[in-house]
Amino acid sequence: xxxxxxxxxxxxxxxxxxxxxxxxxxxxxxxxxxxxxxxxxxxxxxxxxxxxxxxxxxxxxxxxxxxxxxxxxxxxxxxxxxxxxxxxxxxxxxxxxxxxxxxxxxxxxxxxxxxxxxxxxxxxxxxxxxxxxxxxxxxxxxxxxxxxxxxxxxxxxxxxxxxxxxxxxxxxxxxxxxxxxxxxxxxxxxxxxxxxxxxxxxxxxxxxxxxxxxxxxxxxxxxxxxxxxxxxxxxxxxxxxxxxxxxxxxxxxxxxxxxxxxxxxxxxxxxxxxxxxxxxxxxxxxxxxxxxxxxxxxxxxxxxxxxxxxxxxxxxxxxxxxxxxxxxxxxxxxxxxxxxxxxxxxxxxxxxxxxxxxxxxxxxxxxxxxxxxxxxxxxxxxxxxxxxxxxxxxxxxxxxxxxxxxxxxxxxxxxxxxxxxxxxxxxxxxxxxxxxxxxxxxxxxxxxxxxxxxxxxxxxxxxxxxxxxxxxxxxxxxxxxxxxxxxxxxxxxxxxxxxxxxxxxxxxxxxxxxxxxxxxxxxxxxxxxxxxxxxxxxxxxxxxxxxxxxxxxxxxxxxxxxxxxxxxxxxxxxxxxxxxxxxxxxxxxxxxxxxxxxxxxxxxxxxxxxxxxxxxxxxxxxxxxxxxxxxxxxxxxxxxxxxxxxxxxxxxxxxxxxxxxxxxxxxxxxxxxxxxxxxxxxxxxxxxxxxxxxxxxxxxxxxxxxxxxxxxxxxxxxxxxxxxxxxxxxxxxxxxxxxxxxxxx
Amino acid sequence: xxxxxxxxxxxxxxxxxxxxxxxxxxxxxxxxxxxxxxxxxxxxxxxxxxxxxxxxxxxxxxxxxxxxxxxxxxxxxxxx
Numbered sequence: 001x002x003x004x005x006x007x008x009x010x011x012x013x014x015x016x017x018x019x020x021x022x023x024x025x026x027x028x029x030x031x032x033x034x035x036x037x038x039x040x041x042x043x044x045x046x047x048x049x050x051x052x053x054x055x056x057x058x059x060x061x062x063x064x065x066x067x068x069x070x071x072x073x074x075x076x077x078x079x080x081x082x083x084x085x086x087x088x089x090x091x092x093x094x095x096x097x098x099x100x101x102x103x104x105x106x107x108x109x110x111x112x113x114x115x116x117x118x119x120x121x122x123x124x125x126x127x128x129x130x131x132x133x134x135x136x137x138x139x140x141x142x143x144x145x146x147x148x149x150x151x152x153x154x155x156x157x158x159x160x161x162x163x164x165x166x167x168x169x170x171x172x173x174x175x176x177x178x179x180x181x182x183x184x185x186x187x188x189x190x191x192x193x194x195x196x197x198x199x200x201x202x203x204x205x206x207x208x209x210x211x212x213x214x215x216x217x218x219x220x221x222x223x224x225x226x227x228x229x230x231x232x233x234x235x236x237x238x239x240x241x242x243x244x245x246x247x248x249x250x251x252x253x254x255x256x257x258x259x260x261x262x263x264x265x266x267x268x269x270x271x272x273x274x275x276x277x278x279x280x281x282x283x284x285x286x287x288x289x290x291x292x293x294x295x296x297x298x299x300x301x302x303x304x305x306x307x308x309x310x311x312x313x314x315x316x317x318x319x320x321x322x323x324x325x326x327x328x329x330x331x332x333x334x335x336x337x338x339x340x341x342x343x344x345x346x347x348x349x350x351x352x353x354x355x356x357x358x359x360x361x362x363x364x365x366x367x368x369x370x371x372x373x374x375x376x377x378x379x380x381x382x383x384x385x386x387x388x389x390x391x392x393x394x395x396x397x398x399x400x401x402x403x404x405x406x407x408x409x410x411x412x413x414x415x416x417x418x419x420x421x422x423x424x425x426x427x428x429x430x431x432x433x434x435x436x437x438x439x440x441x442x443x444x445x446x447x448x449x450x451x452x453x454x455x456x457x458x459x460x461x462x463x464x465x466x467x468x469x470x471x472x473x474x475x476x477x478x479x480x481x482x483x484x485x486x487x488x489x490x491x492x493x494x495x496x497x498x499x500x501x502x503x504x505x506x507x508x509x510x511x512x513x514x515x516x517x518x519x520x521x522x523x524x525x526x527x528x529x530x531x532x533x534x535x536x537x538x539x540x541x542x543x544x545x546x547x548x549x550x551x552x553x554x555x556x557x558x559x560x561x562x563x564x565x566x567x568x569x570x571x572x573x574x575x576x577x578x579x580x581x582x583x584x585x586x587x588x589x590x591x592x593x594x595x596x597x598x599x600x601x602x603x604x605x606x607x608x609x610x611x612x613x614x615x616x617x618x619x620x621x622x623x624x625x626x627x628x629x630x631x632x633x634x635x636x637x638x639x640x641x642x643x644x645x646x647x648x649x650x651x652x653x654x655x656x657x658x659x660x661x662x663x664x665x666x667x668x669x670x671x672x673x674x675x676x677x678x679x680x681x682x683x684x685x686x687x688x689x690x691x692x693x694x695x696x697x698x699x700x701x702x703x704x705x706x707x708x709x710x711x712x713x714x715x716x717x718x719x720x721x722x723x724x725x726x727x728x729x730x731x732x733x734x735x736x737x738x739x740x741x742x743x744x745x
Numbered sequence: 746x747x748x749x750x751x752x753x754x755x756x757x758x759x760x761x762x763x764x765x766x767x768x769x770x771x772x773x774x775x776x777x778x779x780x781x782x783x784x785x786x787x788x789x790x791x792x793x794x795x796x797x798x799x800x801x802x803x804x805x806x807x808x809x810x811x812x813x814x815x816x817x818x819x820x821x822x823x824x825x
Contacts, residue, residue, distance in 0.1 A: 064774045102776055102802055235770065242773045268803070269786070278790035370805045374791040383794070383805075407769075483769050484810065488796060488803040 005054045006086060007046075007165055010075060010110060011094030012103050013061035014363075014489040016122045018042075019152035019498055020094050021058040024161065027501075040401075048166040057086055063102070065109045065204055066238055069404050076208065079113055080201055090116045090168035092161065097123050097132055098490065100257060104143075104249045105242070108176040111145070112200045116171035118146050118164045125151040126490075131260035139256040144172045153495060177248050179203060182240040207234050268490050275364065281371050288364075292355045293455050298448070300347035307347075308671070311340035330526055338522025338654040342515055345650070348432070349425045350507045352394050357502040359390075361494035369486045379466050380473025382406055382484060385415040389465060392422035393458070395510065396708040399424075400715055407483035414472045416715060417725060420708055421465040421701070423458045425510065426649040430699045431457055433653055437675055438692030461700055517648050525644070525658045528618040536615040544608045557603035564599055565592060618659070632698065632734070633691040633741040635679070642695075645704045652699070690744035694737040702733035747818055749797065749811035752785035758816035759783075767813050776800040783816060 011017040021029070025044025042058040059078065060071035067073040078084055079091070091110050095103030100121065111117050127133070140147050146164050150157035164171075180187035180199055190202055274280055315332045322328040359365050365387055373383025384406045392399035399419045406412040423431075435450050442449050536543065552558075572588060613619055622636030629639040641655040660673045677686040703709070709722040716722075752758055760779050768777065776799050777783075786803070787796040793808045 063771060066770050066774070068769075068771060099801060101800070102774065105774055238770050239773055242770065243778055246776070246778055272787060272796070276787050276789065276796065281790070366805075370787075370789055370794060370796055373805075373807070374789055374793045483771075484794065484805075484807045485769070485771060485775075486794075486805045487775075488805055490803075 003052060005048070005052060005165055005168060006089045007054045007056045008078065008086070008088035008091050009056060009058045009094060010079075010091055010106065011061060011120075012063055012096070012099070012106060014487060015061075015094045015096040015099070015103060016152055017058065017061060017094045019495055020092075020120060020122060020150065020158075020161070021056060022497055022501055023152050023155070023158045024054075024056055046162065046165075048162045050166060052166050054162075054165050057088070062106065064106050064242075066242075067208055068407070071404060073208065076204060079110065079115065080204060088115065090118060090165055090171065092118045092120055092165070094120045094122055097121050097127055097134075098130055101246075101249055101253060104252070105245050107143070107145075108245050108248060111143070112175040112177065112179060113204075114173045114175060114198070116168050116173055118148065118161070118168075118171065119143065120148045120150050120157075120161055122150050122152060124149045124156065125154050133258045133260070135256040139252065142252045142256065144174055144176065146171060175200070177244065179241050179244070182237055182244060186237075207238060268488075271491050272367070272488075275367050276370055281367070285368060285371065288359070290455075292352070293458065294447075294451060295351050295355070298451060300351055303347040304344055307344045308340070311336065311343070315340075329530065330523070333530075334522050334526030334658055335519060337657040338519060338525075339515065340654075340657065342429075342511060342650060342654060344653075345425070345429045345432075346507060346511060348428055349394070349510055350503055352425055352428075353503045353506045354499065356391055356394055357499050357506075358494050361492065361499060363489040363491045365390075366486050366488045370488065373484065379469040380411060380414045380476075381418075381466075381469050382408060382411040382415075384484070384486065385411065385469075388415050388419050389422050389462065392419045392424060394425050394506070396420045396422070396424050396705065397711050400708065400711045403715070407485070410473075410476060410478040413478065413716065413721070414469050414476070416712055417472060417721060418465040418469045420703055420705070420712075420725060420729065421461050421468065423461040423700070424649075424705075426705065427457075427461075427699050429650050430645075430652045431696055433671060433674065434687065434692045434696050436671060437687040438689050457696060457700055464701065517651065521644050521647065521651055522654060522658050525618065525640075525655060528621070529613055529616050529659055532612070532616040532619070534615050534620075537612055540608050540612040540615065544611050545604070548604060548607070553600070553603055553607070557607060560603060561596060561599045565595060568592070568595060613659070631741070632737045633694045633745060635686060637677075638686075638691075638695070642698065645699075647704075647706055649699060649704045690741050693744060694741035697740050698733045698737035700733070701729055701736055703729035746815045749783055749785070749795065749806075749814045749816060750808050752783070752795075752816075752818065754785055754788060756818060757782055757784040758818045761815045761817055763814045768810075772799075772806075772810075775802045775804060777814065782819070783814070 009017055009021055021042065021044065024046040028046075029042060029044035040060070044056050044058075046054045046056050048054055057078075059075045062072040062075050065072075065076050065079070067076050078086055079088075081087060093103070093107045093110060095107065107117065107119055121134070134149070136147050136149065146167075148157050148160040148164055150161065152158070180203075187199055187203070191199055194202055275284060315336050318328060318332045318336065322331070359368075368386050368390075369383040371383070372386045376383055376385055385403070387405070388399040388402045391402055396419055399422070400416050403412050403415045403419070406415060431454060435453050439450050439453050444452070532538070553561075569588075569592070614623075618640060619636070622640045625639045625643065626636040629636075629642065634642065637656065637659050640659060641652045644655045645652045656674060660677065674687055675685060678684065679686045679688075703726045709726060712722040712725060713719055746761065747758070749758070760777065760781050760783060762779055763777070781800040783800075784798040785795060786798055789796070789805075794805045795808060795811050796803070796805045797811075
C-alpha cells in the first residue's frame, strides 16, 4: 500500500529552496494559488524509497515565523492549523551552509511547534571554498533532528532527504527551547486562560499581526481578546525571543560549525566592486537591458516566421482536407486564426522570461535594487520598485505581486499603480506586428530602426511610470514607516534546470491563460462576423454581383488583377522561337486570358466576403464605434480589435486575424493580411505610419487587462485603485493617440 | 555615539545598542543584536543605501535606518 507523506518545504529566501523542490519533484509539479489570495502555491509529487510517495509543498520563503507580509503569513497559518489539508507530516527546513546561523532561527521556531522537522543544509559545494567544516553528528544531537547535507548543484544528498522523509515517524517532536522564558508571568496567565492550547502557538497567533501593514491582514478572531499587551510591548518581547534563540543557536554552532577564514575566498566582493560601482554599475545595467531588447527583437524572428508559416499551412490543410461546412470554417477561420495569433509570440515571451530568471537566479537583481534605490526615491518609489518594473516587462500580474517585498505602504501602492505602464509581453505582439508594418527596415549604427522603435516604446512606458509616480507621490497623503532592507545574496551561476523550469512554466501559463480568452473571443468574433440579420447580409451575393455588372470591379480589385498578371508575365520566359521551357506568344495570351477570368472570379468572391462582413453583426457593432476611433486613424475593424483588447491586449492580433480571415479563401500569414488591408478610400494601405504610431501609443498607455485590474483590486483591497487606473490610463491613451494621429496624418 | 552610518567603506564595528521599538524585527532576525559585528562593504552612488555585512548576512539598508544602530568602531586596519 502506498501512503502519501505530506511534506512542507520551509526556508529563508535565497537558500536554494526552489532548487531542492525541483530536484525532489522534477517535472511532476503544479503551480497554482492559495485559495482567495494571490500567493503562489507550488506543489509536486516525489517518489521515496520503499515504494512510498510524498506530496511536497513549497512554501514561500520567510526569515522567521514573525510575519510581516502576506507570503509569510501563509507559512504561519499552515503550520498553526492542524486541520488544514496540507498540514505537514514533516517539515523540511532548507538552509544555506554560509548563512546557517540565521537560517537556524526559523528552524528552532518550527521545531518549537512540535512538528517533526528535518534540516537540509544546502550548497555544501561551497564549504571548501569558504573554509567551513561541520560536525554533523553533534549538530543533529544538539538540534535534536536529522540533517541532510545537500548540494543541488552537484546533485548530492537529495537521496538522503528522501530517506529522512520516508522515515519521518522516527523524528523527534520535542521543542528546541522554551520561549515562554522571555516573560514567564505573561505566559503563565496565557496558559491559564487557554489551558488546552499549546503555548508557543498561542504566542504566534497573538503576535501575528504586530508587524503587519494595515491592509494586508484581516485580524485573527479568536485568542486576540487576550492581547493585554500593547503592540510595542509585544514587539519588545519578540526582540527578546529572537535574542534568546540566537543564544541557543550560537551555543550550538560554537562546537559544530568552524570557519577557517584563511581558506575563505569570495567572488562576491570583487564582483560587487564592479557591478555596484557608481559609474560602471549603471553602464553594465544599461548594457544588459539593451542586450535583452536586441534578443527579443532580432533573435526571435526566425522561430516566429517559421510558426507563422506553419499556421498558414495548417489552415490551408484543414480547408482542403475537411469537408466544407460551418465546422471547418469555424476551425480554420475562427479558432486556428486566433490561436496562431498567440502561439507566434512564444519565442519572444520565452526569451523575456529567460533573461528575467537569469538575472534573479544569479543574484544580480539585488544589486540593481541597491543601485537604484536613491534614484527612485524622489519619485516616491523604492529601489525594490525596480524589480516589479522590470518583471512588469514580462507581465504586470506577477509584477504587482512582487511589490509585496516593499515594506513601505505608500511606496508599494505607487509601484502597484504605475507598474501597468511598463511594456508587458502582451503589448509585444501588438508592437511587433505594427513595427514590422509601418517602420522602415534600415539600420543606424548597427541597430535596426525597428529594434530602436521597440526600445523607445519600452522607455516610453518606463518614463510614463516614473512620471505618474512622481505625480502620485505629490497627491497621495499616506503616512507609513519607511523600512528598506534587501538581502545581497552571493553571486551564483544560475542552475540551468531552475531557469528552464521557470521559463517553461511561465510561458505555459501565459499561453494557456491568454489562450483561453483568445479562443473564446475568436469563436464569438467568428460567429458575429459570419452571421447577420439584415437584408444586405442575406442577399450579399446578388447585390455585389449586380454592382460589379453595373460599375465593374472596384479599383482595388482591378489593381490586384493587374499586379498579379504583370508578375506572372515577368516570371515567364517568352520566346517566339520554339524552345523547351519557354512559352510561345499565343499560349501566353491564352494563359493570361485564363488567369484573368480566374482572378476576376476571386476578386468577386473577395468583394462579396467583405460586403458580407460589413453587414454582419460585427460590422454593425464596428460601425457603431467607428466615430469614436476614426479621429485616431482606425477603421471599424481595428476599433473592434481595440475593444476586445480590453479583455487582454494580446487579443488584438488574433482578433484582426479572425476578422480578416472570415470568408477569405486564401490562407495568408497574419502580417501579409494586415499589410493588404486598405484605408476607406481603397487606395492606400490602412496600416500607414500615422495609424501605426497612434495604435502603438494607445496600447502603450491604455489599461487593457482585466487580470491586472483584478490583481490590483486584490492587492490593494479596494476597487478604488483599479478603477482609477482604468479610467486615467485609458483616457490618457486616447488623448495621446488622438494628438499623435492628428499631427502625423 | 557613532552609528552604522558613520562607518567608512571597509570599516567594521560592534553593535552596542539601538532603540528597540524603532528597529524592525526583521533586522534582528538577520543578526542585528548587541555584540555582533557590522562591516560597511559599499556605499551606493548618492551616498544611500548602505551595503553592510551584518554578522555574515549581506544586506543593504537605507541611511536613515543605519543611523539608529549605535556601535563601537573597531580599528582592524593592521590585521587586514
